[in-house]
Amino acid sequence: MHETRPAKITSPVVSLGNGYIRTIPVAAIVAAVGIVVSILFSGGLGARFMHAYLTNYAFLLSICLGCLFFVTIMHLTRAGWSVTLRRIAELYAMCVVPMALLFLPILITVLTSNDILYPWVDGGWSMGDGDASAQAAGFVNTLPVNERPPFEQLKYGFLNPGFFAIRWVVYFLIWGGMAAFFLFTSLKQDKTGEAKLTHRMQAFAAPAMIVFAASLVFSSFDLEMSLEPFWFSTMFPVYFFAGAVLSAWSTITLTALWFQRTGRVTDEITTEHYHDMGKMMFGFIVFWGYIGFSQFLLIWYANIPEETFWYNWRINYPGWKTLSYVLLIGHLFIPFLAMMGRTVRRNRNFMFGASIYLLVMHWLDHFWLVMPHYNHYVGGGIEGRGWPTFNPIADLACTVGMIAAFIAVFCVICRDRPLVALQDPRLGEALNHEVH
Amino acid sequence: MATTVDPHGLDNTYDDASKRTPLVLGGLDYQGVTETACGFWEAEKAPKIWWILLLMAMSLLGILGGLINHLLMSGVGVWGNNNPAYWGWPIVNFVFWVGIGHAGTLISAILFLFRQNWRTSINRAAEAMTIFAVVCAGMFPGIHIGRVWVFYWLFPIPTEHLAMWPNFRSPLLWDVFAVSTYATVSLLFWYMGMVPDIATFRDRTKSRIGKFIYGLLSLGWTGSARNWHRYEIAYTLLAALATPLVLSVHTIVSFDFAVSQLPGWHTTIFPPYFVAGAIFSGFAMVVTLLVPARALFGLEKLITLRHLENMNKIIMATGLMVGTAYGIEFFIAWYSGVQVESYAFWNRAFGNYSWAYWIMISCNVVIPQLFWIKWCRTTTWFMVIVCIFVNIGMWFERFVITITSLCRDFLPSSWAYFTPTWVDIGMLVCSFGLFSTLFLLFCRFLPVIAMAEVKGIMPRDGHH
Amino acid sequence: MAEKTNNDADSKLIGLLGQFDDPESLVAACNEAREAGYKKMDAYSPFPVHGIDPAIGIKRTILPLIVLGAALSAVFVGLGLQLYTNSSAFDALTPFPGYPFKISGKPIFSIPANIPVTFEIIVLTSAITTFLGMWILNRLPMFANPLHRISRFKRVTNDKFFLCLEAKDEKFNRSASEDQLNKWGAVAVEEVRQDLTDTDLPKWIPTAAILGAILLLLPPAAIFSQWGQTNRHPRLHVVPDMDWQHKFKTQTMSPNVANGRDEVDLLYADLRSARRPVDGAIAFGSLDIDSELNYGVKQDFAHTISFRSNVRASLSDDSKKDEAKGTEAGDEAPAAEATENMEQWVTTFPQGVEVTEDLLTRGQQRFNIYCAACHGYSGQGNGLVNQKAMALAANGDATWTSARSLHDADVKGDAKNPVGRIYDTITNGRGNMGPYKAQIPVEDRWAIVAYVRALQETGLKSPGADDAAAEETKDEKSEEVSEDENSEEEKSEEDSAEEETKEEDKAADDASEEDKTEQEKKDDA
DSSP, rough: OOOOOOOSSOOOOOOOOHHHHHHHHHHHHHHHHHHHHHHHHHTTHHHHHHHHHHHHHHHHHHHHHHHHHHHHHHHTTTSSSTTHHHHHHHHHEEEEEHHHHTTHHHHHHHHOOOOOOOOGGSOTTSSSSGGHHHHTTSSSOOOOOGGGGGHHHHHHTOHHHHHHHHHHHHHHHHHHHHHHHHHHHHHHHHHHHHHHHHHHHHHHHHHHHHHHEEEHHHHHHHHGGGGGGTTTTTTHHHHHHHHHHHHHHHHHHHHHHHHTTTTSSSSTTHHHHHHHHHHHHHHHHHHHHHHHHHHHHHHHHOOHHHHHHHHHHHHTTTTTTHHHHHIIIIIIIHHHHHHHHHHHHHHHHHHHHHHHHHHHHHHHHHHHHHHHHHIIIIIITTTOOOOOTTTHHHHHHHHHHHHHHHHHHHHHTTTTTOOOOOOOOTTTHHHTTTOO | OOOOGGGGGGGOOOOTTOOOOOOTTTTTTTTHHHHHHHHHOOOSSOOHHHHHHHHHHHHHHHHHHHHHHHHHHHHHHGOOHHHSSSSOHHHHHHHHHHHHHHHHHIIIIIIIHTTTTGGGGTTHHHHHHHHHHHHHHHHHHHHSSSOOOOGGGGSSSOOOTTOOOOOOTTTTHHHHHHHHHHHHHHHHHHHHHHHHHHHHHHOOOOOOHHHHHHHHHHTOOOOOOHHHHHHHHHHHHHHHHHHHHHHHHHHHHHHHHHHHHTTOOOOTHHHHHHHHHHHHHHHHHHHHHHHHHHHTTTOOSSOOOOHHHHHHHHHHHHHHHHHHHHHHHHHHHHHTHHHHHHHHHHHHHHHHTHHHHHHHIIIIIIIGGGGGGGHHOOOHHHHHHHHHHHHHHHHHHIIIIIIIIHHTOOOGGGGOOOOOHHHHHHHHHHOOOOOOOOHHHHHHHHSOOOHHHHHHOOOOBBBB | GGGGGSOOTEEEEEEEEEEEESSSHHHHHHHHHHHOOOSEEEOSSSSSTHOOOOHHTTOOOOOHHHHHHHHHHHHHHOOOOOOOHHTTTTTSSSSSOOOOOTTTTTTTOHHHHHHHHHHHHHHHHHHHHHHHHHHHTTTEEEEEEEGGOGOOEEEEEEEEEEEEEEETTTTTOOHHHHHHHHHTTTEEEEEEEESSSOOOTTTHHHHHHHHHHHHHHHHHHHHOOOHOOOOOSOOOSSSHHHHSOOOOOOOOOOOBOOOOOOOOOOTTTTSSSSSSOOOOOOOOOOOOOOOHHHHHOOOOGGGGSTTTOOSSSSOHHHHHHHHHHTHHHHHHSSOOOOOOOOBBBSSSOOOTTOOOOHHHHHHHHHHHHHHEEEEEEEESSOOHHHHHHHHHHTTOOOOOEEEETTTTTTTTTTOOHHHHHHHHHHHHHHHTTTTOOSSHHHHHHHHHHHHHHHOOOOOOOOOHHHHHHHTTTEEEEEEHTTOOOHHHHHHHHHHHHHTTTOOOHHHHHHHHHHHHHHHHHHHHO
16 A cells, blocks of 8 residues: 655755746747748748648647646546646646737738638638639629628628627637636645635636636637638537647646656656546547547538538548548547557656647647638639648748747746645645556 | 434535545444445335335326327327427437436446546436436337337348348437447446445345345355456446447437438537537436435435535536537527528527527526525525426427427428327326336335445545 | 364365455455465455555456457447448348448448447447456356355445455465464454355256246247248238228229219229329429430421320331231321421431440440340341241241341431431331330430441341341340340350451440441531
């Protein structure tokens, strides 16, 4: 039988120390270089770059939102085992505030009525349905609202730049407010150790979850579904959510492993935690597959043109077809089989690799959601062109740059803050956590 | 061991983050748990109220038999099903019951995987409820096929006579597989979980018949550590299998609707939305049954207020999920710009079935919000009322989905209004007779509390 | 207990059972026992006690692997079941043929739609494997366990904990082990003995088993006794109004609705129970206003034919003669007396009929089915029916007008027989030849026309005596109407060999014929 460990943090270092000072400039330089290279290779600040930017933005934002969900759900369920991991999630959730700044390029594009990203900012998108002649007639079509086709007039009630901007302000207020409340209350508890702060967070978590759910639903519509304003799927927010939570689980695991390898966190996070995180990742791999398959099956089976075309682009054209299979096999089958075993989930090296792998897959998922739209509207029609967006240097540079920017932001937020909740009343449970 | 119940000592709904709330009250030790859990079963005579309830339930069951006989002899015309509404009440009732049948496996499997220890006191009763609900659910499509005596055509059985196979691309056939798999796996799971407790009955019973039957059912269980080891792994495996299964069953039920092109049916959120609704109604049914049961069988120390409060919170959470799904559906119906889709939803809310829609909204979305108030979710009689409303609301949800969409499809000339007949109403009411009969018999003759599991989570000195 | 154990011959010592009051002392005792060198022991508890597995050296079970194997094989079973039952590809391999459904435009084997059932089969298989595997690995059910005879042991399912040191263990020593158990904190120690006097099955069990087996065999025996029997009793009608529905079936007479027995008062005076379609009603898909396609008549002359009245637009001289003989052709078209207007026939294939290799192949196939019986495979008028009929006619046993050779000079060519006229001949018949419009759909008639033109282009001549001799050698009637292309080709080749026009490769031939037909069309234009 195991000895019960005392419910307090014993190790001397639980912060980034000076690490963040060294990391921030390097990350900032990489970020700048990456973005510049990406702009150069995608031929200027045009549609190509903005789509790459949106892909990466959605990828990073979904990680932050997934971590915010982690914090909220753990409070909601009064979880004890995850206390030592919660701080990492709180810090990532806090990154949603600087993410608001990174949203500005997208917002500015929309507000300046520039339709390189969202076709609905101007009229004419419903005509021709992406056929080349309609585009030749002028992709930038600035019809006044009341002269647009009735379909566009209807959707303009929701999809218009002003309302879009207002919505995003509201989303960031909700997310930033939640993240700040959880992080600062938790930091306060590090000093005082009051149990009532936990009660306060628990009480806050329930209504916050409702607002969070609503904001997640509409932000996923706005961010990725409205890229193709024709298309609609009530399942889309759930699909976005499944990917977000899976990537958050992977990111938390990856960060925890990184902290432990660099000696910043020692025995606060144990193999038992990784085992549980592995289980959660496994669960959400299945959940992602379940949601993705259900959405596909319903649209495929009913075969209604206004829905099917979205999948048609992704599964019937060369390049995209391959990517769809890569996602099916790489995002579902391989991790499903690989993470089934108990032994592998308790292996830290495996979990390290699996986290990175799943993040790559999650990135591909967003690429798959965003990029066919570029092909369709901007790249000259998806038909017959295969994969015209293939521009690996632009994509890779943008990804590297944005991730570097994200790391810099994360380091700024971490600073010398403790990386583990120091005085949570349930700390003992987490330290003595044991998977039966 | 205290035998009288002190109501003030039984409130464990207070919250203290620094220590876990006990899940077994009254200072019960292992022996105490066994005796409390077996109390009702060991009683020489069942209380009068049990007999009265059983009599009522069996009367309803008898009427149900009569109604089925009437149906078989006269044909499905005795129902209110009409030309557009081919899926009348039988399918509404099927979806309603199969939804209720989700809570048990959810409590046993998902909460087990999430290590929610409070599940142990309620899981047995909930699993039993699951199986009985699935029995009720399976009955309805069975009789809805009209020619019940050829029900085996639903299964892929090679027959020279028929020279045909089922259509594997039909969601209705998926349903056959899903519901029968679910019934089988739930039964295995339930029985396997019960074996150690049946062994307790075997070792405590005094009657010879009891010794024989319980001895046979407990398979010679000794509680050996080697057996426990494999048993626990098998239990985890079954839980891991039952979790996706329980999701898949209601998902496939939702496919029955959603793969079609009918406005109001074809919407991609149906799978998770149906699953959330199933958990919602299932938990409501568990609370409705357990509150009287714990009072009747003296189980207040095992099924504590804390358990009920937790379930009420889950009811509230899933109620909100269902409410969110209603909202998303409405928004997308407008956003899609598809006329028939928008009309289908407008018609639900303001058309000739709006009464059903608003019953559904008020019972499913509005009334559960009372659980935000602590008094509401910790007062037993009040929570039962709320849960009954939830079940009414969930029945109406299925009614709204099934009937309004069928009665208002693409072709206005085929619009109609569905009116149930007395046979429809009788079958719904009497299906509760079938359900209650089985549940009452279960309470009297099988272990209602998973004793071995409750003992496993009791706090012990020297072991966390 | 004591009185049972006094005779060692009657019972065997299985082990020593030590009782403990709480799980911690049980685990501690297990650890002690392992350190003392015991290997064969088992602990018993009312619930799973954690930490006991390493203490008594329990290895992790292989059950998950077994289940994984079952799950993987269920993938193939599930997909295979659907692949087999919904396709006809495996009919030769299995006693029960598949049943290919064509549903909602989906492919016969459409993976997405097969996932749900496959998934359920995987879960079902895995769950049953888990359930059965667990009991089998645990060697349960086992009802005859000596432990159950110890009354103290009954509390193992309630609140007590036990450690059993087995007598088979090398370290086991009756008295030393008892001391050890006491030292490790056992509250009580007791012997576990197997009763050797009572090892036989109770006598009633074999009897009951045999009786049960017989009872179980009765239903299948009853079913098999009826196998292949004919039952003279009317079958059971479970729902009478489904079996006897209030409706008229096709081809039945109008019911008599008279009250009295002898009266006759038909519901419908015309004796039919079914009503005829309203005048001008057109069956779905049979709107034939395109006179070129449907009648082979130019649009300019369309007024001369009466659409959908099935009256022939024209009659040749031959048919007038036939009329006089009273053949059926005459019955059908009494009104059309006018001389044939050769201008009305279309000379090119109408719009919608593309002369392609596929069409010619189809035409050949249809020709060989419908036309070759009389006209012969090469169109020389020497079909088997014709030969037999001619032979009978020669004996005076029958009257028979010989089938025409399609290669006759007065049949060939656009002047005599433009494509429209050939089409009309197939549709409505000509002379002794009956109409084929009921048997052959429009597209196939045009295909035959194309094939006939192709045959005529081969340059064959009208048959000689040799031809008939060659045909006589084929006495298998069934082959004549066979659709089997091989036999058709054989025959065609034989026919052609007579005329020394070597047709080695049918496909190439068809292609060249097609070219010719194309050429014709151009010429016509």
